[in-house]
Amino acid sequence: MSKLVLNDVDIYYGDFHAVQSVNLDIPAQAVTAFIGPSGCGKSTVLRTLNRMHEVIPGASVKGEILLDGKNIYDRDVDPVSVRNTIGMVFQKANPFPTMSIEDNVVAGLKLSGEKNKKKLKEVAEKSLRGANLWEEVKDRLDKPGGGLSGGQQQRLCIARAIAVEPEVLLMDEPCSALDPISTLAVEDLIHELKEEFTIVIVTHNMQQAARVSDKTAFYSLEATGKPGQLIEFNDTQKIFENPDKKETEDYIAGRFG
Numbered sequence: 001m002s003k004l005v006l007n008d009v010d011i012y013y014g015d016f017h018a019v020q021s022v023n024l025d026i027p028a029q030a031v032t033a034f035i036g037p038s039g040c041g042k043s044t045v046l047r048t049l050n051r052m053h054e055v056i057p058g059a060s061v062k063g064e065i066l067l068d069g070k071n072i073y074d075r076d077v078d079p080v081s082v083r084n085t086i087g088m089v090f091q092k093a094n095p096f097p098t099m100s101i102e103d104n105v106v107a108g109l110k111l112s113g114e115k116n117k118k119k120l121k122e123v124a125e126k127s128l129r130g131a132n133l134w135e136e137v138k139d140r141l142d143k144p145g146g147g148l149s150g151g152q153q154q155r156l157c158i159a160r161a162i163a164v165e166p167e168v169l170l171m172d173e174p175c176s177a178l179d180p181i182s183t184l185a186v187e188d189l190i191h192e193l194k195e196e197f198t199i200v201i202v203t204h205n206m207q208q209a210a211r212v213s214d215k216t217a218f219y220s221l222e223a224t225g226k227p228g229q230l231i232e233f234n235d236t237q238k239i240f241e242n243p244d245k246k247e248t249e250d251y252i253a254g255r256f257g
């Protein structure tokens with residue numbers, strides 16, 4: 001079943017047409033990877049999926065993006081509620097550095113008015129367990145988030161993202177700042193999280209796309225200044241072993257980009 005459906009999505013930064021006519025069905029409880037050369041619009045498409053694109057001055061989106069069949073760009077939809085349902089994890093782990101580990105995890109819940117200390121503690125533990133970080137931090141929950149290693153900070157950010165119980169998690173190169181061991185820890189986590197969430201991940205690392213994703217969308221662009229396009233979308237295995245388009249094959253084989 002599709003969780004997110006993009007119908008004829010065009011994306012702009014002011015007059016610049018960054019991405020052209022994307023049609024894509026993102027399946028529920030699976031990992032979908034976005035790959036393609038630099039500047040083809042992977043992050044731009046990702047940010048339209050939870051209405052983060054429009055916070056950039058002059059930025060706009062045309063077309064429809066349906067979440068469970070409802071267009072998230074309809075006038076009656078509150079962008080804040082979209083961002084609660086569709087959480088995001090960024091390239092660089094961005095915990096609040098001086099805030100305690102526990103408070104980092106429940107920051108979003110507190111912001112939405114939750115004050116019950118028992119409930120906050122429960123959610124913190126559940127989310128840290130969910131992010132495979134609990135065992136490493138359970139004895140120092142009151143210590144600053146900034147004191148964790150890079151890989152731990154990224155898992156802390158994932159714990160923070162899942163604490164508000166989203167349905168979809170968007171990840172923009174979540175491992176690009178991590179060492180190989182932390183990367184594997186986050187990849188294992190992504191694998192577990194898809195039981196519960198729909199995940200969309202932008203990655204430059206093709207091995208990573210092949211390892212973690214069920215579906216892969218390959219984007220490209222004809223030339224700098226031209227809009228990015230979705231070239232091919234299919235099962236990850238098919239994209240990597242026997243793509244339909246020559247452009248995809250060239251990119252996967254490292255002949256382009």
Ligand SMILES: Nc1ncnc2c1ncn2[C@@H]1O[C@H](COP(=O)(O)OP(=O)(O)OP(=O)(O)O)[C@@H](O)[C@H]1O
Nearest residue numbers: 013016018036037038039040041042043044045056
């Ligand atoms: N805030 C912005 N304002 C104007 N143009 C932007 C902005 N962000 C991105 N762009 C442009 O939109 C196009 C797509 O960028 P985007 O970052 O989505 O590509 P990408 O495929 O994610 O690239 P990379 O792999 O290098 O991160 C590029 O031409 C980029 O310069």
